[in-house]
Amino acid sequence: MAEQTRGSVKIERPPNRLADKVPKTGGKTLKQAIADADRAIDRLSKDYGKHLADDMAALEKYMAAVKSAPTAANLKTLFRLVHNMRGQAATFGFPLITEVGRSLCLYLLETEHESEVNVALIEQHVNALRVIYREKIEGQGDTVSRQVVEALMKAVETQTSRHQ
Template sequence: MKKRQEAKLDEASVKNFGDYEVIVPKHNLRTYVHKVDGPDDGFGGIDPEAIERAEAALAQLAAEFDGWMEKEVERLVTARDAAAAHGLTAENRTALFSAAHDIKGEATTFGYPLASRAAESLTALLLGIEDAKLLPWPLVSQHVDAIRAIVREEAKGEDHPVALELVEKLVLLSTETLVDVTGVPPLSP
């Protein structure tokens, strides 16, 4: 029975959930992480070599991060431009929100935490103000331009003074706008 269970772990599978699918990878990470025998080693019982291998793999991918980030920013700019040209329809709003939400989740991993904060502020605006007529389009557009500038100028980390000041101003303006329009601030500034 145990061999049959192990064989299932080595096979990729696809689970359908109506309008989306989840691909379960071929390998389970637990097969690559080994418990360390003996007293507590400060690593919580995880093989430090496994951590080093994972960090090395991440370092190899890091060279591609900037390219991925540029593609995400391009998608955000395209969504903003479509909404500006054709109005903030439900479809355009969804595309803009999706692009901003993806950047919010990925930018820190790609080395752009300030772009992530700007994207978080943008998603808060898009979620918080449902009526397109009340959504301050210049502020939305400024968020997109700020994210694009942060990535273009490679303002990595959290200590780039111009990018930090820009993001802090955008977050402040978004918070004030949400309070003015809805009466409540975003859940996380």
């Protein structure tokens, strides 16, 4: 560690080990890095349909578990799945899944105790995800799709602790 003393103050500077690992010149250009990222997205998008089908099957299983027992563990499992789905969906052309997922995740985060959870509201979100998947609604969706997303968000706002 490099040390300097200024008056009665001692300044310690940790070594910059990152500088040894990252070249100052060379490496990919921004254009090359973006092209690599685009190629990776293209590769992943070919498998996204199967991945989404697997997620939807898991969603059915987790929703059934929540309906039968809305425990903290079941809600957490559902949250993790939906959180992952919403994180990927917009990248692969399904921003409505991202929006519905965001609304459901917010609801699950903002509901302080599992005894307060509204299973019907959770199921409405899951139903919306089912329709988006079944009908393969890509992009921003039609007017009805937008209205459903807005209604779900408004329902979450009225039922979460921040808005009571």
